[in-house]
Amino acid sequence: xxxxxxxxxxxxxxxxxxVVSTATxxxxxxxxxxxxxxxxxxxxxxxxxxxxKASPTNLPPAEDGIHDPTVDSAQMLQPPLxxxxxxxxxxxGNNVNWVNSLQTKKVIPRWxxxxxxxxxxxxxxxxxxxxxxSMPDVVFPHKAHTEWxxxxxxxxxxxxxxxxxxxxxxxxxxxxxxxxxCHGKVAFPVSECKLCHSQKRAAAAP
Ligand code: HEC
Ligand code: HEC
Ligand code: HEC
Numbered sequence: 001x002x003x004x005x006x007x008x009x010x011x012x013x014x015x016x017x018x019v020v021s022t023a024t025x026x027x028x029x030x031x032x033x034x035x036x037x038x039x040x041x042x043x044x045x046x047x048x049x050x051x052x053k054a055s056p057t058n059l060p061p062a063e064d065g066i067h068d069p070t071v072d073s074a075q076m077l078q079p080p081l082x083x084x085x086x087x088x089x090x091x092x093g094n095n096v097n098w099v100n101s102l103q104t105k106k107v108i109p110r111w112x113x114x115x116x117x118x119x120x121x122x123x124x125x126x127x128x129x130x131x132x133x134s135m136p137d138v139v140f141p142h143k144a145h146t147e148w149x150x151x152x153x154x155x156x157x158x159x160x161x162x163x164x165x166x167x168x169x170x171x172x173x174x175x176x177x178x179x180x181x182c183h184g185k186v187a188f189p190v191s192e193c194k195l196c197h198s199q200k201r202a203a204a205a206p
Contacts, residue, residue, distance in 0.1 A: 058084070058094055099144050109148060122146045127163055130202060134135045137199040141181075 173180035
């Protein structure tokens, strides 16, 4: 039987900002047992399936199907729509354009939260990768990432810091690896091809 499940991932990042992502998934398989041994292969990321979005999105914690509504704290948590009110909107993920919200200072990461002398280390380096097949080139912007994230969020566990040293494929991303560790979970979903495949292909070598 096909069942609609609304899932939402809330990740509290190091600097205290909250990144929420919502999507609809359709699952034909029975729910996995609660206590599973650590599998060698991570489960496919259901958030990344290209399906119609849940409506309405960003429900309050007590109604989102994730938090137990009978527990007091579910009522105490701030509803996402209230927390995200005033941020730049988008038509995908949790309907917030986080990159623009950051650029326009509607969100200000608190680097100094744990250490008053901490400073952000923003790196403005784009990595361009030409995919197999005919899709446009992928531009990975370090800037849009390091405005939120530490180098160590990606290096070296997810990516060896060397251009071209990592094998990346859409299959891996859809399985929640490489870019898919975040995209489709706490960052914009894989349905937004053009945000990553954003540059005309370099002319083919003669
Ligand atoms: C969101 C993930 C992410 C974060 C955060 C990140 N990087 Fe990277 N970095 C990458 C990816 C992806 C590549 C390209 C790897 C490839 O092409 O195989 C890369 C490549 C590099 C390279 C190689 C560049 C080249 O031309 O060979 C260096 C150096 C690097 N990163 C340094 C940093 C530093 C310093 C920071 C923190 C200020 C940082 N990175 C933060 C994902 C990240
Ligand atoms: C550690 C988490 C993480 C990883 C890994 C990661 N990203 Fe991101 N990415 C983010 C976050 C967080 C944002 C900002 C929030 C958003 O746009 O949803 C972002 C934003 C972006 C943007 C900016 C889009 C815009 O609107 O300007 C692009 C492009 C992007 N990522 C591509 C990639 C690619 C390509 C990879 C893999 C090579 C990758 N990312 C890996 C977390 C990650
Ligand atoms: C989060 C960033 C991101 C998004 C969103 C994204 N891609 Fe990709 N895509 C990549 C990266 C990175 C590669 C690997 C490039 C390389 O070979 O270096 C890739 C590779 C590919 C390839 C080449 C075959 C392969 O698997 O390596 C195809 C085809 C492709 N993407 C299609 C799509 C389509 C269609 C969409 C939208 C439904 C999409 N991509 C969305 C990052 C992304």
